Amino acid sequence: MIDRAIHHIIKTAEIPSFSSYEERLHPYICSVFKEIPEAQEQEVKGNNLIFRIGNRQEQPTIALAAHLDKINHYGKDYPDTLPVEVTDEYIEGAMDDCAGLGMMLAIAEKIDLDDAPNLLFFLSEMEESKGLKEHPELLRNNGEGYKHGMGARRIAKQCIAENWVPQQIITLDTTPLFEGESGIALYSKHWELNDLTPSEALIEATEKFIAKFIAANPKVKLDNNTNDYLHYGEVFNQETTDPVVSVALEPSIYPYHQRGERVFIDDIERTLEMLKTYFSNSRS
Structure with a gap:
């Protein structure tokens, strides 16, 4: 699974899907899910995507989430293909949140439906606030009509309207907490x-x-x-009756919100192993 994750991280990191231009990633994302026979795309507003794998009433439903947008560190003269470097130790490039996207896509491809819950995949627009605050001129319409977090909120409201509410949501992103050292963080108390x-x-x-x-x-x-x-934690738990657990599972990134972000390959592999173990035990 780690080889497929690295492949997807590289491919998604090369695409200049900056905030408000997330649709540039859609063809690649959709091409991956198109090859998964059980995957079904669900309609949602904006530059967001939702996919479902499995719809068995006797099984719990868990959502994996990642954001599509990158911070534009290049200005208006950005390259058509963003730089990515891979060594035995790390991947360097636009890792926020291509590390999360790559892990999500690898899991979608490799998940064993006989040993896993139903899965929803949330791919959101406008997670990043930095570009909107500091360089709105680089966004569509100079940032007018855009808001930090609007993608996750649209996804949550669509799922509630269609009764696709998961019991748990695991957001896959990257964390600056380790300041260049290897590590994995779990954020859980969103309230x-x-x-x-x-x-x-x-x-x-x-x-x-x-x-x-x-x-x-x-x-x-x-x-x-x-x-x-x-x-996700706020919207789902304000508008539904049963509790919806929302956490974020994040491998280390350094530097953060700059060019040349790095993630450790070992951290990516350990995160995937944690998810695999959790899915296998999710029915107990």
Whole structure:
């Protein structure tokens, strides 16, 4: 699975899918899911994508999420193909959030449906706020009509409207917490950073989820930070009755929000192993 993840990370990192131009990634993403017989695309507004694999009533549904947009570090004269370098140790390029996208696509290709839950795949627009705040002139329409987190919110509201609500959402992104060292972080208490007052049921369900991931990798770092997992956690838990666990699982990235971002291949592989173990145990 790691070889396929690296392949997808490279391919998605080369595409200049900057904030508000996420549709540039759609052909590649759709070509991958088109080769998965069980995958079905679900309609959603904007530059977002939703895919489903499995719809068995007796199985839980888990969503994997990643964002499509990159920060434009090149200005208006960006290259048609963004640079990517791969060594035995790391991948360098636009890793935020191509690391998450690559892992998601590898899982979609390799998941064993006989040993896994139903899966939803959320691919969102406008996760990044940096470009919108600092260089709105690089966005479509000079950033007018765009808002940080709008993609995740659109996806969540569409799923609620269509009754595709997952029990758990795992956002795959990258974390700056390790400052150049290897590591994997798990963000889980989104209510500390959004406008949600958590129910006791949500807190209990989240704690059970964390315990399973720590069992899969005791070295995972529990922390918190801002990304789409906040928006998924807020919208789903404000507008549905049953608790929806929302966490983010993130390998280390360094430097962060700059050209030449690096992720460690070992971290990508360990993250994939954690997810594989969790899916295998998700019905227990």
